[in-house]
Structure formats: C-alpha cells, structure tokens
Amino acid sequence: MKLIITNSYDELSQKAGQIVKQAILKKADLVLGLATGSTPIGLYKELVKARNKEGLDFSKVIFFNLDEYFGIASENKNSYHYFMQKHLFSKININQKSIFILNGQTKNEAKHCQWYEGKIKEKKGIDLQILGIGANGHIGFNEPRSSFNSRTRLVNLNKQTIKDNSRFFSSMDDVPKKALTMGLATIMEAKTIILLAFGKHKAKIIKKALTGPITEKVPASVLQNHSDLIVILDKKLSPIVIHR
Ligand code: GLP
Numbered sequence: 178m179k180l181i182i183t184n185s186y187d188e189l190s191q192k193a194g195q196i197v198k199q200a201i202l203k204k205a206d207l208v209l210g211l212a213t214g215s216t217p218i219g220l221y222k223e224l225v226k227a228r229n230k231e232g233l234d235f236s237k238v239i240f241f242n243l244d245e246y247f248g249i250a251s252e253n254k255n256s257y258h259y260f261m262q263k264h265l266f267s268k269i270n271i272n273q274k275s276i277f278i279l280n281g282q283t284k285n286e287a288k289h290c291q292w293y294e295g296k297i298k299e300k301k302g303i304d305l306q307i308l309g310i311g312a313n314g315h316i317g318f319n320e321p322r323s324s325f326n327s328r329t330r331l332v333n334l335n336k337q338t339i340k341d342n343s344r345f346f347s348s349m350d351d352v353p354k355k356a357l358t359m360g361l362a363t364i365m366e367a368k369t370i371i372l373l374a375f376g377k378h379k380a381k382i383i384k385k386a387l388t389g390p391i392t393e394k395v396p397a398s399v400l401q402n403h404s405d406l407i408v409i410l411d412k413k414l415s416p417i418v419i420h421r
Contacts, residue, residue, distance in 0.1 A: 178407075178408060181410070182412055189219065189373060193223070197209070198227050200305050201234070205237040208300045209303070210240075210359075211240055212243050213260045213261070235271045239300050240261075241296075241359075242278040243306075244257065244356055244357060246355075248282070248355060257278060279293055279357040286357065290357065293329045302366055304367070304368050306369070307371050308400075309372075309374070310383065313335065314394075314396050315396050316372075317364060318338070320334065320396065321395065324393060325365075326361070326362050327363075328359075328362055329358065331357055332355065332358055334354055339352050339354060361399050368405060369406075370400060370407070374408075374409075375411045376413070376414075382395075383410065385398070386398050387408065
C-alpha cells in the first residue's frame with residue numbers, strides 16, 4: 178500500500194488528479210473506474226482544469242462507474258448519472274459511447290449486471306479505479322457482510338447508508354433503499370486502486386479498513402489484499418493510521 182498524506186482537501190484532490198492525469202498520458206485509452214460522493218468532487222475539478230488549461234485528451238478514455246441507485250431515472254438530480262454529468266462528463270471531451278453507468282431503471286437487473294461485467298471484460302478490465310469509503314466501510318455500495326467474491330448486482334442499502342444519503346433528498350421516503358453496484362471481486366480486479374478519504378468523521382473507519390482484520394464486516398478491508406493500492410488521506414486521518 179502506498180500512503181499519501183496531504184495537508185488539505187485541495188492537496189488531496191491535486192495528488193489524485195496528478196495520478197489520473199499521468200495514467201491518461203501513459204495510456205490514452207485508459208479504462209477508468211469512477212466513484213461518486215462528496216470526496217472525489219475535487220479530483221473531478223482537477224481533471225476539468227487539466228482539460229481546460231493543458232488540453233488533456235479524454236476522447237479515448239473509457240469510463241465505468243461503481244454504482245447507481247435502483248429505481249430512479251438517470252435524469253433524476255440525485256442519480257449518479259446526473260452527478261457524473263454535472264461534475265465531469267459535461268465538462269471534458271469525452272466520447273459518450275465510452276461511458277458505462279449501471280441503469281437504475283433496468284427491468285432485468287441480473288441480466289443488466291451480467292452485461293456490465295461483460296463490458297468491463299471486453300475492455301480488458303479497469304486500469305485505475307477511484308474509490309471513496311462510506312462511514313460503515315462500504316466501497317461502491319458493497320455494504321458490511323458483502324461477500325469478497327461478489328460481482329455486480331442489486332443490493333439492499335443498510336440503515337446507516339440510507340440515513341447518510343438522506344441529506345441529498347427532500348424526505349426519507351425519497352431515499353432509494355436499493356442500488357446496483359460493482360462487486361468487491363469486480364473492484365479488486367482493477368489493476369490500480371486509489372482510495373480517497375477526507376475528514377475526521379472517516380478516521381475510525383479508515384483505521385479499521387487499513388489496519389484492522391480483513392473481514393467482510395468491513396468491506397473496504399479487502400483492499401489490504403490489493404497489490405497496487407494508493408491511499409490518499411488528509412493529515413487529520415493519518416496519525417490514526419500510522420500509529421496502530
Ligand atoms: C456513497 C457511494 C460511495 C461513496 C460514499 C461516500 O455511498 N456509493 O461510492 O464512497 O457515498 O461518500 P462521501 O465521499 O460523500 O463521504
């Protein structure tokens with residue numbers, strides 16, 4: 178595991194941005210796995226900046242998103258489709274055909290998830306996967322007790338996740354209770370993974386995930402088994418991780 182400690186959210190976003198930028202410069206048709214949530218927004222700003230100021234070319238990059246809420250339309254302002262368009266896709270030069278996001282309105286979720294796995298394989302796997310972490314240790318929407326062998330599938334969100342996500346919705350009833358997510362095995366097949374975490378509220382779970390036992394009770398702990406994991410944290414979290 179490579180651990181990068183930063184002094185601020187801006188620095189965290191810049192470091193992550195540099196790594197993604199270098200990867201695209203090295204491989205124009207990079208297969209890039211993306212995450213949602215508040216944490217990677219700064220990284221997406223950095224990528225937009227790299228496009229505008231340095232002309233970074235995204236035209237051949239292939240994008241796969243980690244997850245999507247189930248039962249809401251892509252036009253819904255709370256969908257991850259909408260989030261990605263808003264923060265990244267509408268601001269860079271991409272080929273719309275190279276964007277893969279799970280469809281929250283699919284009528285046949287098993288078939289759809291199989292199709293998604295097939296697409297990842299067809300593109301020869303994800304080169305670089307960006308991850309955030311949920312307060313309960315979820316990555317994507319792989320909630321505690323998800324199998325380390327899990328693949329892309331429909332999942333039930335747990336109470337804490339529904340509560341955490343409710344801040345974006347007008348009422349508790351509107352918060353989706355299910356989601357489609359890449360599985361833990363799918364995520365672990367990415368050649369390189371960047372895990373981003375910012376803020377004191379993530380300290381406890383980051384310590385558990387990176388220094389605690391590798392257990393399905395803490396889905397992100399599986400990342401300890403990855404051979405090319407880069408963790409970028411802000412300094413508020415770092416002492417907790419270093420001094421076990
Ligand atoms: C959601 C997403 C995760 C993300 C998490 C943390 O649950 N499905 O991929 O890591 O939120 O979000 P934040 O970065 O806002 O803390």
